[in-house]
Amino acid sequence: MIIHDKNLLNNLFLTEEADSLENGGFISKEQKKIIRNQLPSFKIQNNILVRLGFFLLGSFLYSSICSFISLIALSGAESFFKICCFLFAGVGIAGAEILSANKYYRHGLDDAFILGILLNVGGAVIILTEDFETGLTPAVFVAIASFLTYKRYLHLLSMLVFCLACSAVLFFGMYEIGDIGKTILPFVVMLVSAGFYFFTKNKIKNLREVYYYSGLLLAKSFCLVLFYLSCNYLVVRELSSELLGIDVQPGQDIPFAYFFYAFTFVVPVLYLVQALKTKDRILLWISFAAIAFTIFTIRFYYSVLPIEVALTLGGLVMFGIAFFSIQKLKNKESGLTFKPGRINNSNAILNAETLIVASALGMKPEVKTDSPMDFGGGGFSGGGSSGNF
Numbered sequence: 001m002i003i004h005d006k007n008l009l010n011n012l013f014l015t016e017e018a019d020s021l022e023n024g025g026f027i028s029k030e031q032k033k034i035i036r037n038q039l040p041s042f043k044i045q046n047n048i049l050v051r052l053g054f055f056l057l058g059s060f061l062y063s064s065i066c067s068f069i070s071l072i073a074l075s076g077a078e079s080f081f082k083i084c085c086f087l088f089a090g091v092g093i094a095g096a097e098i099l100s101a102n103k104y105y106r107h108g109l110d111d112a113f114i115l116g117i118l119l120n121v122g123g124a125v126i127i128l129t130e131d132f133e134t135g136l137t138p139a140v141f142v143a144i145a146s147f148l149t150y151k152r153y154l155h156l157l158s159m160l161v162f163c164l165a166c167s168a169v170l171f172f173g174m175y176e177i178g179d180i181g182k183t184i185l186p187f188v189v190m191l192v193s194a195g196f197y198f199f200t201k202n203k204i205k206n207l208r209e210v211y212y213y214s215g216l217l218l219a220k221s222f223c224l225v226l227f228y229l230s231c232n233y234l235v236v237r238e239l240s241s242e243l244l245g246i247d248v249q250p251g252q253d254i255p256f257a258y259f260f261y262a263f264t265f266v267v268p269v270l271y272l273v274q275a276l277k278t279k280d281r282i283l284l285w286i287s288f289a290a291i292a293f294t295i296f297t298i299r300f301y302y303s304v305l306p307i308e309v310a311l312t313l314g315g316l317v318m319f320g321i322a323f324f325s326i327q328k329l330k331n332k333e334s335g336l337t338f339k340p341g342r343i344n345n346s347n348a349i350l351n352a353e354t355l356i357v358a359s360a361l362g363m364k365p366e367v368k369t370d371s372p373m374d375f376g377g378g379g380f381s382g383g384g385s386s387g388n389f
Contacts, residue, residue, distance in 0.1 A: 001151050002211075003100045004042075009154070009211040011039040012105075042105035054108025058095075061109075062116050065091050085124035092117035100153055114155045121145040136176060139168035150215060159215040163222040175243070182243040186260075189230035197223035221282055224271070228290050231263040234297040264294050 002009075015036055022032040045051040066088045073080040095113035104110045125141045143165035150158040167189075174181035174188060181188075200220040207213060229235050240246040240254050254260070271287035274280070299310065 002154060003097065003152055004105060004154060005103075006209075006211070008040065008042055008103065008105075012041050012044070013210045015039055015041055042103045042107075044106050045108055046106075051106070051108040051111070055111045058109040058112025059116075062092065062095065062112050065095075082127060083124075085120040085127060089117050089120035089124060092120060096149075096153060105154075106156075110153065111155070111157065114149050114153055114158060115161075117149060118142060118146050118158065118161055135168065136172035139165050139172055143169055154211055154215070156214055156218060159218050160222070163219055163226075167226060179244065185239070185243075186231050186236050190227060193223045193227040193230060197227065217282070221286065224283065224286050225289075228267050228271070228286075228293075231260055231267075232293065232297060233257070233260040233264045234293075234300055236260050264297055268294050 018027065018032050018035045021027045022029060045054060069087060069091070070080075070084065092113045096110055096117065099107070099110045099113065122138045122142045125138045129137050143162055146158045146162035146165055149155055150162060170189060170192060171185070174185045197220060200216050200223065204213065204216050204220065207216070237254050246254060268287055268290035271283060271290055275284035275287050295314070
């Protein structure tokens with residue numbers, strides 16, 4: 001299924017681990033250069049601005065090809081309109097295949113063609129089915145297409161599109177059920193996101209192909225965000241107003257309000273505690289974002305202080321927490337510490353250091369050679385004499 005050479009994917013992982021080792025001071029720049037020279041890799045762009053520039057260039061190339069096709073087929077305007085997106089998706093597939101065959105990976109040009117495939121697949125399904133209202137059918141086809149593009153090209157943005165499309169499928173599917181589906185939607189999303197979180201966590205734990213790690217990590221992080229938003233009080237209350245037409249009067253509240261209040265407060269704290277316990281940096285950032293959104297939820301409905309006073313007091317509290325935390329942790333050498341980590345990549349479970357040194361620095365397994373000297377007939381531990389005189 002994967003079009004890319006798996007040896008090159010493994011080499012890319014090793015060179016990225018070598019960068020982490022070099023940043024941590026475990027190997028020198030010369031050793032990292034030797035590793036990169038001995039491990040062939042893709043035509044890749046790690047600079048986000050350069051990659052964005054190539055993406056814009058690829059988008060211009062893609063749109064130019066599609067415009068040329070449109071000019072040729074302009075005579076049959078009505079029939080062409082129904083199939084144009086399928087043709088444009090085919091252009092995207094052809095471009096992605098050609099670029100991938102020429103070792104373009106995470107370059108920018110390939111991003112333009114792969115995302116163009118997903119965009120045109122969604123547009124083609126909408127035009128063909130005329131599903132302009134529910135959005136369920138386009139979401140299903142986009143989810144399938146994005147999953148296939150991820151499996152084929154290992155395109156990380158395709159995994160993000162897949163997660164969003166699956167969320168849309170779940171949302172529109174519950175919406176189609178009726179009022180019952182709309183009522184239980186928050187609980188269904190909460191359970192589904194929790195289930196997929198543990199599924200991706202287990203897949204990462206038992207992962208053998210390292211090139212799938214980034215996609216699974218993205219899906220796992222997305223499930224954490226979706227789990228929090230599923231039963232956040234603000235999200236549930238506003239969706240109840242839009243979907244069920246519930247008009248909350250002063251002194252009233254939505255059904256199960258206490259559960260949603262508790263969920264909004266407890267989940268960010270659990271995220272934070274788990275992040276500190278497992279030293280998970282991504283979960284830590286998600287917990288900070290969840291805490292900030294919890295504060296926004298409170299401020300959205302209960303304005304205790306003027307906004308300028310609340311911002312000032314909040315800034316002072318955050319400054320105090322940061323200052324005393326730094327003072328407490330700055331001298332610690334292990335565990336939770338303020339000192340920078342020698343390796344920023346927390347996923348050192350794959351232990352690429354040994355593999356890098358063994359495969360790229362010229363260290364080869366020890367080979368036994370025959371000695372030119374004959375030491376006689378020593379038995380268990382003798383240097384040369386036998387048991388007889």
